[in-house]
Amino acid sequence: MRSVTLRFQAMTLKKPFHFELIHTSKKSRARVGRIHTPHGIIDTPNFVGVGTNATMKAVDSALAHDVGLQLMFCNTYHLMLQPGTQTIKEAGGLHKFMNRTTPIITDSGGFQVFSLAYGTVKDELKSRGQKTANNAVLNISEDGVLFRSYRDGAKVLLTPETSVAAQKDLGADIIIPFDELPPYHISAQKLKNSLDRTHRWEKRSLDAHLANPQNQAMYAVIHGGIDPEMRKESAEFLTNLPFDGFAIGGSLGKTKEQMIEMLTLLMPRIPTEAPNHLLGIADLASLEPCITLGVDTFDSSHPTRCARHGLLFTTQGDVKILNSSNRTDFGPIDPQCSCSVCSRYSRAYLHHLFKAKEVTGHILATIHNLHFMVQLMANYRQRILNDEI
Amino acid sequence: MRSVTLRFQAMTLKKPFHFELIHTSKKSRARVGRIHTPHGIIDTPNFVGVGTNATMKAVDSALAHDVGLQLMFCNTYHLMLQPGTQTIKEAGGLHKFMNRTTPIITDSGGFQVFSLAYGTVKDELKSRGQKTANNAVLNISEDGVLFRSYRDGAKVLLTPETSVAAQKDLGADIIIPFDELPPYHISAQKLKNSLDRTHRWEKRSLDAHLANPQNQAMYAVIHGGIDPEMRKESAEFLTNLPFDGFAIGGSLGKTKEQMIEMLTLLMPRIPTEAPNHLLGIADLASLEPCITLGVDTFDSSHPTRCARHGLLFTTQGDVKILNSSNRTDFGPIDPQCSCSVCSRYSRAYLHHLFKAKEVTGHILATIHNLHFMVQLMANYRQRILNDEI
Numbered sequence: 001m002r003s004v005t006l007r008f009q010a011m012t013l014k015k016p017f018h019f020e021l022i023h024t025s026k027k028s029r030a031r032v033g034r035i036h037t038p039h040g041i042i043d044t045p046n047f048v049g050v051g052t053n054a055t056m057k058a059v060d061s062a063l064a065h066d067v068g069l070q071l072m073f074c075n076t077y078h079l080m081l082q083p084g085t086q087t088i089k090e091a092g093g094l095h096k097f098m099n100r101t102t103p104i105i106t107d108s109g110g111f112q113v114f115s116l117a118y119g120t121v122k123d124e125l126k127s128r129g130q131k132t133a134n135n136a137v138l139n140i141s142e143d144g145v146l147f148r149s150y151r152d153g154a155k156v157l158l159t160p161e162t163s164v165a166a167q168k169d170l171g172a173d174i175i176i177p178f179d180e181l182p183p184y185h186i187s188a189q190k191l192k193n194s195l196d197r198t199h200r201w202e203k204r205s206l207d208a209h210l211a212n213p214q215n216q217a218m219y220a221v222i223h224g225g226i227d228p229e230m231r232k233e234s235a236e237f238l239t240n241l242p243f244d245g246f247a248i249g250g251s252l253g254k255t256k257e258q259m260i261e262m263l264t265l266l267m268p269r270i271p272t273e274a275p276n277h278l279l280g281i282a283d284l285a286s287l288e289p290c291i292t293l294g295v296d297t298f299d300s301s302h303p304t305r306c307a308r309h310g311l312l313f314t315t316q317g318d319v320k321i322l323n324s325s326n327r328t329d330f331g332p333i334d335p336q337c338s339c340s341v342c343s344r345y346s347r348a349y350l351h352h353l354f355k356a357k358e359v360t361g362h363i364l365a366t367i368h369n370l371h372f373m374v375q376l377m378a379n380y381r382q383r384i385l386n387d388e389i
Numbered sequence: 390m391r392s393v394t395l396r397f398q399a400m401t402l403k404k405p406f407h408f409e410l411i412h413t414s415k416k417s418r419a420r421v422g423r424i425h426t427p428h429g430i431i432d433t434p435n436f437v438g439v440g441t442n443a444t445m446k447a448v449d450s451a452l453a454h455d456v457g458l459q460l461m462f463c464n465t466y467h468l469m470l471q472p473g474t475q476t477i478k479e480a481g482g483l484h485k486f487m488n489r490t491t492p493i494i495t496d497s498g499g500f501q502v503f504s505l506a507y508g509t510v511k512d513e514l515k516s517r518g519q520k521t522a523n524n525a526v527l528n529i530s531e532d533g534v535l536f537r538s539y540r541d542g543a544k545v546l547l548t549p550e551t552s553v554a555a556q557k558d559l560g561a562d563i564i565i566p567f568d569e570l571p572p573y574h575i576s577a578q579k580l581k582n583s584l585d586r587t588h589r590w591e592k593r594s595l596d597a598h599l600a601n602p603q604n605q606a607m608y609a610v611i612h613g614g615i616d617p618e619m620r621k622e623s624a625e626f627l628t629n630l631p632f633d634g635f636a637i638g639g640s641l642g643k644t645k646e647q648m649i650e651m652l653t654l655l656m657p658r659i660p661t662e663a664p665n666h667l668l669g670i671a672d673l674a675s676l677e678p679c680i681t682l683g684v685d686t687f688d689s690s691h692p693t694r695c696a697r698h699g700l701l702f703t704t705q706g707d708v709k710i711l712n713s714s715n716r717t718d719f720g721p722i723d724p725q726c727s728c729s730v731c732s733r734y735s736r737a738y739l740h741h742l743f744k745a746k747e748v749t750g751h752i753l754a755t756i757h758n759l760h761f762m763v764q765l766m767a768n769y770r771q772r773i774l775n776d777e778i
Binding site for chain 1: 444486716749
């Protein structure tokens, strides 16, 4: 009797991971939702902070929590090499290891390992990249990628199965299948070969994941580079597999306009009942056009990297804190900001900390920029609820 | 009538700065007291954190407050050059500039400028120093020291009067008269000349201070190097001037034993009704012998510098967090520690952060070591109250 009741409850209870669509704007595809995870809710649209090595740069888990950062992106490639995913598994998973109580997403390691092989898209666009940029990648095959650890020179094999196993050790709420990041400059045929292999790898990743779901969700990564037909094909292929959400990866073009054009084509092909994620893009100018196309979450190290270089986001535009105009400006970074930095410290103080090369400056600037992103996304959600965008 | 009442109140009220002696141990000269300042109380004996550039390294004022650090030491030399004491005055003083609500002490700038001229005592003892170590110091005269700013090459004149004026701009609760830090290797005659000039400089500093007290207190700095007679002479001279407290500066010997010997001679010559301070010494091994000789406060950058190098203080001795034994140690740095780091993060996590060169590691290590010092001094106070030391 008891087991029947339990089974009935299990059937009627929602899955630990699910997406709740709250409102779609009358003006656009912009939508407000909630991603439910085993570690709590992510309100969407939202910004996802990048905590590569199991910490945000210059901000610990307690401060990241205070800032209101609901989802953090950690990098499997880095954590495989240091401290090793086995160590994190022994710690009880990434949440316990870094004492984060709220949701985490990890990537597959593919992005980093292919950046080693091909250089980053940015490098390529600036003609800085070379296919043979370094010798870290030893072999790429149908099986996966063999590379050399930058930490100790050990050979590491990254395949769909080892990537998923690593992400099982980490235990993030959302994980990502192993994919190839093709170079930007690539022939149509090579892009097609890469896409087909990526699809096979993503299917293998999904199978490995579903054999041991561990309450994790897996987002597919839609590829196809700057080829509209291949993007369509990728969306078609992946949305027919039982992924929990859909990320968009790889290069979407040289310019913001090309990116928007591609997303305009792509977003209607992603099921509205699932959450989606735009990988690696969250510059301020891109957010609104992407949100109105229906993008739910955005990750980027841009806000924290800007902070460390003294570029502070405000409702009146960016502030270069090292500019001498801030030297005796005893007002806050942004009078409209409610963050713990703006309520405590002046532009003059932050200017001084950066001049004196004090790490405290990096900490305060990072808290401010993260809070700015959190608040900005909350404002977007309100505007969508009001059908303003 | 009103003015008479006010004058009467002023006479009966305690001075904004005063020392309250609570208990002297039955076992030693160790004592528990309270230094009352315009920005609150400093329980003694206590550790004084070093926040050279108007911030602790890697910890902002809010965190320093949370850790319980009651007195912070800021360096006038550094703040004169960046951001300039005039800027801090415009900000409303150092407390407002750095948003610190609790007590601050500043030094005169003498220590730094003479370190430029002679090298530090440590450099000398390690035979690394040269009198002409660099060309920053242009001239030393009865008036003061002319030096070149390392920031912009501008000539800066530091005299008793300009040092006090700078410290008036900063507005710390406790300020220090301009003094000479003589080299360790110095003839008796040169040391005597230096001491006499230091006494004239300290008297000029006190006069400049008393002309405009601004609710600040001034501690004398007792000099005399490693010469017991000159130390006695310095104590005799300075304790006959109306200073609010007495600091002990300069070299006290090559070894801890020599330092203790000198303090044994010196401490009984300092009035017990005034607070005293041991400049620049707070290594763990020195604390207890100094406390039992009656030292009230100790400043040192040692705990925060150790933290940044991954040396963590615990009740069981120092922990080198980068040691591989910590790689999979999922317990706290110190099971007996109640700090926010030990309650949240493991040795394994800190080990990882240091391995990955994440600034977050420096932040957490600094919080832990500062908390350790605060707790250690609270324990010393309790042991004195119990007449245990």
